Amino acid sequence: MAAFDDIKQLAHPYHLLNLIMSLSFLTAKYTPVLCEILFPEGDCGELTMWESEVMFFMIVIIAFRTRKSGSRTMLAYVSVASTYAKLCNVLLWFSADPVYGILYLVFAITHFLLVGEPVYQGPENLTYFQGKELDEELQRDKNTVWLITFYTAWSPACSSLAPIFAKLSAQYALDNLKFGKIDVGRYPDAAKKYHINDSAFSLQLPTISVFKKGAEVERRPCLDANAKFQKFYFTEDNIKASFDLNNMYLQCKKDLEAKKGKKEAHVKAE
CATH class of the missing domain: 3.40.30.10 (Glutaredoxin)
Incomplete structure (x- = not known):
């Protein structure tokens, strides 16, 4: 039942956009047509050494933070992971092109301000x-x-x-x-x-x-x-x-x- 509730919450636009932003750089790198538009010729289909190091660092931080924060549900894992994945994506997009980095930041801030994380709607005291x-x-x-x-x-x-x-x-x-x-x-x-x-x-x-x-x-x-x-x-x-x-x-x-x-x-x- 708890897992079903988590899946329902993850279908909220806030979490869906979080997922898109978290995977944006990797998706762009490994999608042929999109990569050819955004990156110089020869940079598609693989990560540079520095990009790989950022990705590895992100994985380590996510594992550390989910362990330390006591995350026990799917929603908690996804929330922690997307937070640090977006921070790494900021670095990756800025390294590719400062304009991409600025656009990514603008989109992230707009998403945070206009969409907003879903809040509990049940009874409380x-x-x-x-x-x-x-x-x-x-x-x-x-x-x-x-x-x-x-x-x-x-x-x-x-x-x-x-x-x-x-x-x-x-x-x-x-x-x-x-x-x-x-x-x-x-x-x-x-x-x-x-x-x-x-x-x-x-x-x-x-x-x-x-x-x-x-x-x-x-x-x-x-x-x-x-x-x-x-x-x-x-x-x-x-x-x-x-x-x-x-x-x-x-x-x-x-x-x-x-x-x-x-x-x-x-x-x-x-």
């Missing part, structure tokens, strides 16, 4: 924080348990987590168990305060943290005994198990019922 709003909310209401995702808009791994986290919020949210998100790319002060590395090579994007009584008590990914970040796969089942969401939900629900019972008893006493 999320609070989107800006700037210092998260700090203020954590200090304002210390009786609420918060699950917060720290993310960036440009990270494929964060995009893959978004629908999963939204579904969990719809399933588990209570008056005293809430889900929130903050874009540390837009609000770097939040990244600094909560010790999130928001660089392009960060192993902390995304990060999910649990806050109780205004303080962080747990996060994923986390550091191991050697102060290295443990690999964490952001699947629905892993998140539920890692944060013990079922028991957390039951405890919060029990607390709500107890609070409600005390309130009713107080009203009757009056």
Whole structure:
């Protein structure tokens, strides 16, 4: 079922155009008529040594980043791969001709601005924080348990987590168990305060943290005994198990019922 959902999402124009841009240079090189138009005579049908090195470097980076980001779905792999493939295509097109490189960049920027990555359209119960709003909310209401995702808009791994986290919020949210998100790319002060590395090579994007009584008590990914970040796969089942969401939900629900019972008893006493 998950694979079928991924295939449906990959049929979206955003991902189809990503695929075209990722394969554009190779397609041009190995398509006879197109190659003869774009490249000098004799450059068709094979890659130069430098072009081969760029391609090899791209493959290594994609393998490294998908492994480190914890990509476990087809959509996650494709998103990570297309991001780095497009960066390599920029280098390849510029090396072939600066005009081609500029046109490729213009097309990529237009694609990003006008098409846009498809977003989750299902039910959710999320609070989107800006700037210092998260700090203020954590200090304002210390009786609420918060699950917060720290993310960036440009990270494929964060995009893959978004629908999963939204579904969990719809399933588990209570008056005293809430889900929130903050874009540390837009609000770097939040990244600094909560010790999130928001660089392009960060192993902390995304990060999910649990806050109780205004303080962080747990996060994923986390550091191991050697102060290295443990690999964490952001699947629905892993998140539920890692944060013990079922028991957390039951405890919060029990607390709500107890609070409600005390309130009713107080009203009757009056």
